[in-house]
Amino acid sequence: MNRTSKACRDCDGRDGLSRRSFLRAGALSFMGLGLLDLLRVTAHAAGGSCDSVILVWLAGGPSHIDTFDPKPGQPTGGDFKAIGTAANGIQLCEHFPKLAKQMKLASLVRSLTNKEGSHERATYQMHTGYAPLGSIKHPSLGSLVIKEKGKINEDIPAYVSIGRQAFGAGFLGTEVAPFLIGDPNTATQNIYHSREVPEKRFADRVALLNKLDASFAASHKEAAEVADYGFQFQEAVKMMRSRSKDAFDYKKEEAKLKDYGASEFGKSMLIAKRLIEQGVRFVEVSLAGWDTHQDNFKRLPELCGTLDKGLATLIEDLNASGKLARTLVLCLGEFGRTPKINGQGGRDHYPRVWSAFMAGGGVKGGYVHGASDAEGGAPKDNPVSPGDLHATMFELLGVNHAKEHFTNQGRPIRIVDKGKAIKELMA
Secondary structure, three states, rough: HHHHHHHOOOOOOOOEEHHHHHHHHHHHHOOOOOOOOOEEEEOOOOOOOOEEEEEEEEOOOOOOOOOOOOOOOOOOOOOOOOEEEOOOOOEEEOOOOOHHHHHHHEEEEEEEOOOOHHHHHHHHHHOOOOEEOOOOOOOOOHHHHHHHOOOOOOOOOOOEEEEEEEOOHHHOOHHOOOOOEOHHHHHHOOOOOOOOHHHHHHHHHHHHHHHHHHHHHOOOOOOHHHHHHHHHHHHHHHHHHHHHHHHHOOHHHHHHHHHOOOHHHHHHHHHHHHHHOOOOEEEEEEEEEOOOOHHHHHHHHHHHHHHHHHHHHHHHHHHHOOHHEEOOOEEOOOEEOOOOOOOOOOOOEOOOOOEEEEEOOOOOOOOOOOOEEEOOOOOEEEEOOHHHHHHHHHHHHHHOOEEEEEEEOOOOEOOOOOOOOOOHOOO
């Protein structure tokens, strides 16, 4: 079995490592590791204005016109008003009052354009840089970032995905796969060993399994699965013994939930902040529900309100702590929605033009790159491809996006297939 297939094993149907399997592996590790009380930080990869990334994924494809690119006075403008922001000349949907106050710290791309109108295909492309291909499982952006930049904090996973969907390491293998958290309410489940098992007894059990598994590993040196099994266990035990694991517990800052919102998304965004503070390199948080073919204008106020609280508070907190300067926050979905409002009061899939929100990590504040036309139906100027957006992210990180990795069959695959970094977005 090659690494493409084994990276998908035991991951609740997603491409990555489930929290339960990861931590169960740790509890049974064949590595007899000592207690890791101190944070161990590796040197950052050279270059780049950005150390970490938070991807806020709006699953379903939000309407650009009803969020980041309002069209007041146009027949396609819909029911919502446009409001001014802290950045002169930039308007947002009225349901983003908190984000409006943060726009001096953020930029918008209003000319994203693509051809993929299927949720599955577009989501895959926006997460990997490639259209789906049956013969190759491409690595996600998060896995590519970890492959190139490595860990900041050796004690905890470098790539964490919070939500109902995740994209993993593909042919790059288990070492850079995401740590998956489906529900922020159970993010700490299985991280701590039972109180009925004291540390000495736990260590003895780990040491015993070390002996039992060592002979098996020695007799299966050529099996990649055995090496991955050991790696997962080693990483899990390391995390279980680290003080950094408290970053997964939003209740340590429960008073902040009034600002982030008590929704799953609000809790997830608070966890994301805590993870970045502890040296996690790449965090993805997803907010689903944006596939508004029906009742678009009834459903979006709640969705936008949830996003507004969580995203604006995250930016405010990262800025206050000094972390925003080197943390890129990127928020978007897989495509936009039609300018035309359909007979069900909704908007349909529309990859021809849509928007992205960016802040921190070397991105300009109070800037808009590109524009859609008057009705929001096509790029008016400076069209931006998915590859351009990805190339920009990697350039901010100091990563050569033209670099090639090789599949198990020896096929070279560039980090970014086709794209050019958007210099105008960079501070």
